[in-house]
Amino acid sequence: MAQILVVDDSSTVRNEVGDFLKANGLSVVTAVDGKDGLDKLKAHPSIKLVVSDVNMPNMDGLTMAEKIRNEHKNGAVGIIMLTTENSPAMKERGKAAGIKGWIVKPFNGPVVIGTLKKLVN
């Protein structure tokens, strides 16, 4: 079964998002920062979608996205950023890293879940 990787250094967000996705029948893997995210992605090949925070210690979300894109050039892993702000520079980097969507916090579960399910499958 396809899985979703939730990457956020805040355990609150991680749990909230993770629990919400689980409650909606999705299989979830969590990671605490970009580095951990890359490790988890290697360990779980069935991850099809990454939902990640931007600002994190060790490795930020955008850097992680760029690394994922380098390893999965065919775009088999979709990336969605969970953010509070948005700048043209971020968007530029995001576009280059093939980021599919930007969800501004706080996220609206019922609206997001349908699209996420589609992306995962």
Added chain:
Amino acid sequence: MNLRHRITLLVGLSFVAITAIGSYSVLESWKNAAEVKTVTEGVVPSALGAADLVAQLKEIQLATATLVTAPDSNIAMQVKDKLIAQKAQLKEGLNQQFQYASGDVQQGLLKQAREGLDDYFTAIDETTQFKLAGQTELAQATLFASVAQYQREMGQVIDTLRIEKNRSKDSAIASLNRNLSSAVTTISVATVMAILALGAFGALLYRRITQPISRMQTMMSEIAASQDFTRRVPVDQMDEIGHSIVAFNSMIARIQESSELLKQKTLDIQTMLQNMPQGILTITDGNRVHPEYSAYLETIFETRNIAGRGMLDLVFSSSSLGADALAQVEAVGGACIGEDVMNFEFNSHLMVGEIEKKMADGRVKILDLSWSPITDEAGTIVRLMLCVRDVTELRKLAAEANAQKQELEIIGEILAVPQEKFHEFIAGSIKFIDENEQILLQNQEQDSAAIAQLFRNMHTIKGNARTYGLQHLTNLVHEAEHTYDRLRKQRPDIAWDHAMLVQELAGVKDLIERYAKINEVSLGRKGPGRRGNVERYLMVDKQQIQQTIQRLEKVNTSNIHELVAARDAVRKSLHLLGTEPIGEVLAGVFESLPALAKELGKEAPIVKIEDNGYVLRSQASSLLKNVFMHLVRNAMDHGLETPAERVGQNKPAIGSISLAMDVSEGMLQIRLGDDGRGLALASIRKLATEKGLIAAADSPSDEEIARQIFRPGFSTADKVTEVSGRGVGMDAVNDFVKRENGRIEIRFLDHAQGADFRQFEIVVSLPESFAEHVDGDEALRIERARQELLMSESGSNSNNEGNPVLQLLKGGLRTV
């Protein structure tokens, strides 16, 4: 002929020309080759042969001479053999010459040579024989005579032949040269002509192709540059290019059409943007406002500085939106524009739907914002569209309507409670509230005893409010009680916030006072329970309030027209609250007339009512019903005659009763008259005299006599009728009216002083406050609305019970 044909023709002609020139060249070459062959193989060798013949002849002559002069016969024999060979050779050479003899001259010369040769050879043979026979002298003689003779002849013939052959050879070579040069000339000329002709034709064709194409190209470039789609490329001939031009022209025509359509559409959109009473703008990258926006936006934001401005500044500056929400809107704009449309789905919930914005002059506008993405074919959001509506008025209306709705609901709640109980409830609740106020005043800090008391008091109010179904109050009290409940727990989950508690309590108090005020002012139920003073209070039908509430509840608050209509209807109903048209008040009285008429053997009269724009306070209803029931019955019984009597007096068979209402000299006056026989003054005087009410000697005025009917126990009827003569007659009526500070009098309408019957009207006067004037327009509107409702309802619901407004307008304000 079209171009394909022309090109085919050009190619065909080229082929024909090449073939013709080629064939001619081949033919000429072939002919010349044959001639060359004749010359080289015939004429020239034959000329050379002729020259050889001369030499051979000389050799034979020499051999013959040698033979003749040979010293011995051996040598002679040898020479003879040589001579024979040489003779054969010459003969052979001569015979060969026949083969190439051309013309009669040569033939003749050859024949002559052959004949001469025979003679010559014969002479030689003779000479030879002479020599071989040893007759050398004879041989010499023959040699010098006949041989030499024949040899000379032969020599001449052969030389002539040689010359002739040479001439013939030269002539053949010259002819050959001529032929060759002629062929070369012909081919050259033909080739040049063919080249010229084909070149000219080609050039013509080239011009025919390139000219229109280059003209078309020029015209196309011009049209493209000028965008003037009214222009067309002229068509000279209907070949392929002509067809292309026609196709191009029709394409231009179509472009012209669609360009005009586009222009029209653009204009329409522009017009729409200029005139629609709605603010529309689109947001580009960086949350900037696109230069195209609807003109009304300038009215909404009261600025012309819109194009290219930051959307956040334009829309949200001086608005009620907090910094965090603003940052979210900004981030969402960034997250959507230039991204997949799903990003709008993800984030649109963060886009603000309504704001309050302070204008430069301090006015606050309520703006409704609706956001939508504009996407390209790939589903990428290129811009966000924002529709801005100024809903200040709408919200104000909605708030008004809600306030009215709440008030009506409260009225409904109150009316369901008996007045006395309600009075008790309010008094008790105020006492509890006062107590709570005192507790709060004395306890600035958390105190468990205080909380317990606060809770108990509030709980009691809630219980009572709930018992009486005072829902609005129950809800609010519940919140206060809930706060106390949380504070009184062992470990309260909220802090003691004194200011908040005071405020909450004040809110409850306000609502209780509002209930009390509505009860006293709007419903006129002041005090523990008696009918309210007509000057201060209204009497309202509970059902009417319920129906008005329903009307408000059903209204769609997002539809401003419906909202306004509902507000108008409610305003109207509130305005008319506690009033009734006289026709409605007395409807029961008039409806009883047909039955009454039948009882009296009369026809039901026509009733005319003139209210002059006045309606009655409901407090008067009961009184007037009683009064006019009596007065109208009297009119039917004593006034109106039977149809037979009426016809005998030249009156219409059907009588009429008129009722007029007006206000004069500070009094509401209701005049009742009929076209019957009038007041029976003679009978009244007689009866009053009999009863000792007036002295027989007196001569009272008609007015004094008339007043007798208000005396207790007075009745003029011959017998006590079922209808009016029940003893409690006009004196009771008079009492009723007096009790309300009114009076009742009889006013004569004719001047027949002292007559037995006089025309009159009864005037019931009451204080002016029993009447309410409805201005003409409003009366008309009410009447029209009533008619419309009656018409619209008559099909589906004959008794009209279901329609609240109709009930209202029909005068559903019945006395409680």
